[in-house]
Amino acid sequence: MQPDMIQAEGLTHYYGPYPAIQDVSFGVRKGEILGFLGPNGAGKTTTMRIITGFMPPTHGKVTLDGYDVVEQSLEARRRVGYLPETVPLYTDMSVNSYLKYMGTLRGMSPKAIKARLGEVIDVCRLGDYRKTQIGKLSKGFRQRVGIAQAIIHEPQVLVLDEPTIGIDPIQVVETRRLIKELGKDQTVVLSTHILPEVSMLCDRVLIINEGKIVAEDTPKNLAAGLQGVDRLEVEVGGPAAEVLPVLKAIRGVNEVAHTNNDGRHTYTIQAESGQDLRDAISQAVISNGWSLRGLQMVGMSLEEIFLRLTTHEEL
Amino acid sequence: MRTVQAVAWKEIQIYFSSPTAYIVGLIFLALTGFFFTQDLGNPFPEATLVPFFDGAIIMFILLAPALTMRLLAEESKLGTIELLLTSPVRDWEIIIGKYVASLTFFLALVILSFFYAALLFVFADPDPGPIYAGYLGFILYGAAALSVGLLTSTMSSNQIVSAVVAMGILLAMFFADRAFGSVSGLAGEIIGEMGVRGHFDDFSRGVIDTTNIVYFLSVVVFFLFLSIRTLESRRWR
DSSP states (O other): OOOOSEEEEEEEEEETTEEEEEEEEEEEOTTOEEEEEOOTTSSHHHHHHHHTTSSOOSEEEEEETTEETTTTHHHHHHTEEEEOTTOOOOTTSBHHHHHHHHHHHTTOOHHHHHHHHHHHHHHTTOGGGTTSBGGGSOHHHHHHHHHHHHHTTOOSEEEEESTTTTSOHHHHHHHHHHHHHHTTTSEEEEEESOHHHHHHHOSEEEEEETTEEEEEEOHHHHHHHHHTTOEEEEEEESOHHHHHHHHHHSTTEEEEEEEEETTEEEEEEEESTTOOOHHHHHHHHHHTTOEEEEEEEOOOOHHHHHHHHHSSSOO | OHHHHHHHHHHHHHHTTOHHHHHHHHHHHHHHHHHHHHGGGSSSOOOOOHHHHHHHHHHHHHHHHHHHTHHHHHHHHHSHHHHHHHSSOOHHHHHHHHHHHHHHHHHHHHHHHHHHHHHHHHHSOOOHHHHHHHHHHHHHHHHHHHHHHHHHHHHOSOHHHHHHHHHHHHHHHHHGGGHHHHSOHHHHHHHHHTOHHHHHHHHHTTOOOHHHHHHHHHHHHHHHHHHHHHHHHHTTO
């Protein structure tokens, strides 16, 4: 097994008396895209600031490629490209000179920068704006410049804090495509509160809430684990008043919700966990002489899972 | 070393393209020009730069913070400090780079003021000793004042706060020699010795005393050291 590129153990960080994160541990393998998912203020940014070496954790430790971000900070920082949420840029510099400057800070030689600059500009599609002052660029282009500075030194670890926030839908699609591309060779950690983004981009997702990891899995497993076969949607041709009690009477059915959509009667059935009730339901419907127009398992959407994990109320 | 250079070069470019720096330069040259010519109206004017130096020192209490206030405060404000501190750059490299930039702009102003000295040498026969020594003292004083401003810029993300605090410290240093009379005992001696005036006046009289050079250099080292430590401490807050 490959050793983890990022290894975080027991991270806890206090701002004054309040813990922003508590006992957060995780590992990220080489070439993996890990998503941090959580509501605002859950501790995503704090965790990322610790990984990148911007601030040390109150307790716990992080290693990047085996280097401790506090004890061997310079070595660890050499391996990181970081895009903070606010996309901080020097607004009075041109795109070219800004990228050159960031490259130099990341320890690249002028020669290496020259060789790499064109590539980064192409990848981030900044070709027409090389000489433009950053302050005059739109938000979407600034975001691209932000990503360009994060990848210019070809870091092994790329940390992106909310990389698609505040840009228009077309640019969101582009940015995601870019991240997916980068994730092929690099280890990427990104945070978001946009759920579809997670299923689209990430190999694995950590759901973080109130400073703690509440779930960790692939987006697919996460959805499957919480829904399994226990939720079904059935469309039945028959009088709702009669169908409803019949469905409720089937063994293993916990709950039935009925919706009438212009004469299309749909019933959402919540079964006891792990039970596959498809056969029982279809038999019940047919033996009563109604028509079974549709029967399907419905995945709980990532939204619902997320809400279930991050709110205290039952859905 | 390359990172120090890169940081310094970036800041120098900003100095030479920013209005603040040019306004500071304009005020400096306009007012020192006035101080310089004031004495020339006397029936028996003296070929000296002492009025120029005296005025320049006082003006730098206000102008040095104006030059340095942006250096780190703006990085904190824009959030670019986050990228700076997550790059493989040592804290001292950032501070020294920024300091070198402010010093460079200051030296450019000093060079422009050579004009006054040139006038004296062309139209009169001044004693060169006090002029050379005075310039040395003025450069040392400027270096010290800039290091004070750099420290306060490291402490706050607000440029105004940073500038005002620096002015406060520089004013205190300027008037510290009054402690000789008003504060009794050893404390008065110590505070008085920290005053700028006592150390500077020797220079403009043409006396180059190692004590005075050491005084200004110590101030620079002390404030740069504190700046590095303050930047470092940001990580722990």
